Amino acid sequence: MVRFKNRYLLFEIVYADTPLGWTTIPGATSLALVNASQPGEAADQNPFGDTGRNNCRLPPLANKDLVFALKDSITENFGDYGAGLTQRPLTLKYFSPHTNVGILRISREEMHIVWGALTFIKELKGRPCIIKVIHTSGTIKKCQLTTIKYDRDRIMFLRNQAQMLKDNQMYTQLGLAYKESADEVNALEI
């Protein structure tokens, strides 16, 4: 008897209203800087998007919402048959509402169905978004390592931005956010 095999998908949610602060386009960066330099708007339109919990104006997305949205999408696109096939091993192992990155466990055979359903999600709780799969692997370990690396790259970029803006509070906050997210990811059961 062959053991039951899983796939772990590492995905990222890209929202329409969050600036792509971590892309390397100088134009986009300078735009964010301009927004922040105006004191009136800085509080309202944060260039860092949803990075810190305190900055988030909307309630953070709960794991439950994400799983429901995914199951709805599976039913819509693949019908009851698809929903039934994927139901059992489908679990959200990790999701961080401030880095918008999560790890999903699915069975290996039905990977394409679940991934296809993720592709066709248009919005989460009324917020238009894209779900982009960053990495797939057969063990959760590699997903964890990739998550930490991905988070680090992004937080470093934001920290550099904060340094440029001389925003000390944001700088330390991001440092803490990185430690926190790394600990959280490491604490996952393997």
Place this chain on the structure above:
Amino acid sequence: MFYDLNIPVTPSSGSTPSAQDQLETRKRVELLVHLGYQAVAYNNEISGKMPQNHVNPVTKLALPGVNMKQYSRLTLVVDDISQNYGLNTNNPSIAGYDILAVNPTNEKLFQAACGTFEVDIISLDMSARLPFYLKHSTVGLAVERGIYFELCYGAAIRDATARRNLISNAQSLIRVTRGKNIIISSQAMRAMELRGPYDIVNFGTLLGLNQAVAKDCLSSHCRAVAMHAETRRNTNRAVMSVAPVASLAETEQWKLGGGITSGGVNYTKRKKSNDAKEDKNASSTTTNKKAKGHESEPAK
């Protein structure tokens, strides 16, 4: 390297895109960069006959520090077999675009497009029911000539009926082409209709493509389209192309032998015509004569 060869930029009013359109285009391109694409084609769609003295309205964005190839593309919606659309490189309004696509709306034109039209892409509207059957004999002609068929996923993300039609049409296209000569592009009107390249590869496997082939649909097949377009536009009978001396890189200057002084004169001329980006044909004929002396030319 991933390509998205269909970002629609058809100006909503007038001949030049408004500031609103340009902002929207910029958003889409920035998201494409974030998702990991490295080449994009801005698509202008024109139905019916090309207007006289048509100028390419596509402006390529300045993206400093970003590795993003940008092409301009024309999609001509053709619906009348008796009309002459002037689909050849001598037509100056078509030569202004990098990539040329046609969207045939009936079977006769589809046959003509597969068999005779000098184009790079045949783009059918896959989000509605196709008005004709795709036959292997017709499609085979296009495959032999190196013309690619396009699948656009943007409409499928917008609504469910389009998704259903796309899946059904894609299946029949994959069946008749046997998975060859297909490219997948977005045709995303708004940024949120784009998807990551590997997400689309996975969608391709759901449509019945092999995983490796699905990846090629976004990468090497698109590259083939770009090369096909280049060959169509800038070569003489797809055998020989003449480039100005000045286009040689610094490290290749030795090929010129002693002719650097005349190359220098040429250089200034070419620079100007590059800036204007228009009447390429006219300027290349003048530079041809000068360049011929220095280029090693294959015997005809």
